[in-house]
Amino acid sequence: AQRVTQPEKLLSVFKGAPVELKCNYSYSGSPELFWYVQYSRQRLQLLLRHISRESIKGFTADLNKGETSFHLKKPFAQEEDSAMYYCALSGRGGGSEKLVFGKGTKLTVNP
Amino acid sequence: DTAVSQTPKYLVTQMGNDKSIKCEQNLGHDTMYWYKQDSKKFLKIMFSYNNKELIINETVPNRFSPKSPDKAHLNLHINSLELGDSAVYFCASRDRGTGELFFGEGSRLTVL
Numbered sequence: 001a002q003r004v005t006q007p008e009k010l011l012s013v014f015k016g017a018p019v020e021l022k023c024n025y026s027y028s029g030s031p032e033l034f035w036y037v038q039y040s041r042q043r044l045q046l047l048l049r050h051i052s053r054e055s056i057k058g059f060t061a062d063l064n065k066g067e068t069s070f071h072l073k074k075p076f077a078q079e080e081d082s083a084m085y086y087c088a089l090s091g092r093g094g095g096s097e098k099l100v101f102g103k104g105t106k107l108t109v110n111p
Numbered sequence: 112d113t114a115v116s117q118t119p120k121y122l123v124t125q126m127g128n129d130k131s132i133k134c135e136q137n138l139g140h141d142t143m144y145w146y147k148q149d150s151k152k153f154l155k156i157m158f159s160y161n162n163k164e165l166i167i168n169e170t171v172p173n174r175f176s177p178k179s180p181d182k183a184h185l186n187l188h189i190n191s192l193e194l195g196d197s198a199v200y201f202c203a204s205r206d207r208g209t210g211e212l213f214f215g216e217g218s219r220l221t222v223l
Contacts, residue, residue, distance in 0.1 A: 032210050043115075044154075044201065044214040051210075084152055090210055098167055099144075099205070099212055101154040 002027050004089045006102035013077050014110050021072040021105045023061075023087030031089050033063055033070040036101070038084040047072075047085070057081070077109045114138050117202050117215035124192060125223055131188045132218045134202030142166075142205040143185040144212070145177060147198045154201070160185050192222045 003026040013019050025031060035047040048056045050063040050070060061072045070087060087102040115136045124130055136143060144167075145157040159167035160179040174190045189196060202215040 034210070036212075043216045044203075044212075046211045049210065086154060088212075098156065098159065099210075100156065101146075103151075103153050106152070 002100040004102035008105045012108045019077040023070045025089045034088040036086045079109045082109045115215040117218050123221045129190045133186045136204040140204035144203045146201040197222045
């Protein structure tokens with residue numbers, strides 16, 4: 001079974017402070033991990049995925065298979081980063097089409 | 112050009128009524144989904160269709176019936192609406208190559 005855990009429901013930081021949103025997963029096969037973001041009253045959109053290993057809007061995330069984690073990090077938070085962040089997991093290959101989301105973390109960046 | 116579009120955006124109705132939400136994608140993707148986002152912002156997968164075939168059904172009550180007339184459309188019909196059905200329903204389609212989901216803007220359903 002696929003499971004994604006985001007332990008923090010709410011996270012509040014000050015502008016310019018580092019931010020880390022935690023994500024742990026459980027999956028017996030080879031996982032694909034994603035971070036999606038939902039700004040206020042907007043649709044969900046992909047922020048980044050572990051396969052591409054890219055940095056988007058200053059965010060990075062590294063897949064740690066030993067710790068089964070995919071934490072999202074940014075060294076200096078900006079007010080416009082305030083949003084809901086969802087970690088998501090999909091099985092790789094084998095025709096797996098199911099993308100399971102964590103419960104989300106609401107990030108608030110204060111001025 | 113909106114990639115994934117849902118109608119209606121807002122729906123307010125009485126308990127016991129039947130309602131439908133429509134979804135269309137112009138991305139040429141084979142796979143489409145319905146997700147439910149509740150008041151706590153939890154996102155839960157409901158259904159997935161691949162090329163008009165149902166491939167995922169996540170123990171959703173029988174009152175919910177998805178229909179895919181073609182691979183660009185996935186509609187959701189809900190019978191006998193209950194208070195607990197109040198939520199935002201998101202449609203999405205998936206890029207098979209990258210695995211990325213493209214979401215619609217959501218349809219906010221309020222059952223009174």
